Amino acid sequence: MLQITDKSKCCGCNACVQRCPKQCIEMHDDKEGFLYPVxxxxxxxxxxxxxxxxxxxNQNNVRKPLQVFAAKNRNEIQRLHSSSGGIFILLAEQIIQNGGVVFGARFDKNWEVEHCYAxxxxxxxPLMRSKYVQSRIANTYKEVESFLKHGRQVLFVGTSCQIAGLHKFLRKDYDNLLTVDFICHGVPSPG
Known part of the structure; x- marks a missing residue:
């Protein structure tokens, strides 16, 4: 059983909550507004x-990239409505045009950041642009797993911790899964 005694040993990815067969783990805000499992x-x-x-x-071995590329969206309108060069929308449109599903972060009606799919x-x-806070993952890992098992192509965009949590949650590699994370030095509290 997980016992979080040192908060630096938890990234708040939500994988434990979604994998628990008894649903006995819930994410709760601490006094600063960060989410931790209880x-x-x-x-x-x-x-x-x-x-x-x-x-x-269960950290993966450190790997070095085989190659590094820089890219930007040539469509100026899309790029100006984006962050980090506007590549998300190009990837997302391709996935959806091929019958796939795209997961990303959006603001909900209370201006809190949540993960959802399109x-x-x-x-x-709503999934475009950076949000710069910890998003609520909810049941998105389970939803990703369901789409993958049904043969749908899935694009999942999130923080490095969320991507690591998704991969650990899935417990196997899927050829129809594309994950995109970004350089992250930690996220501020939603609070």
Whole structure:
């Protein structure tokens, strides 16, 4: 069973919450507004799945990139409505045109940042631009897994921690999954 005694040992990715077969883990805000898992020990069966999917406890080997590329969207209108060169919209449109699904972060009606998915090009606009806070992942890893198992191509964009959490949650590689993260030195609290 996960026991978070040092908050630097948790990235708040939500993989443990979604993998728990008893749904006895919930994410709660700390006093600064960061999300951390809280376990209902009365329901926990100590199966260890939460620990197996934790990207902090199970870090991958350090790898160096094979090649590095720089790119920017040539469409000035799209680029000006984007962040980091406007590449997201190009990738997302390609995935959707091929019948796939795109996951990214958007502001909800309360101006909180949440992860969600889009299946139509018209739904991509709220996912554009950087949000610069920790997004609420909710059940998106489970949704990704379902789409992948049904053969759909999936693009998932998030922080490095969220991408690591997704890969640990899935527990296997999928050829129809494209993940995109960005250089991140930590996120501020949503609070």
């Amino acid at each position: 376990i209902d020990t009365a329901v926990c069966i100590d199966c260890g799945l939460c620990e197996k999917v934790c990207p902090v406890l 299946e139509r090009i018209e739904e991509l606009q």
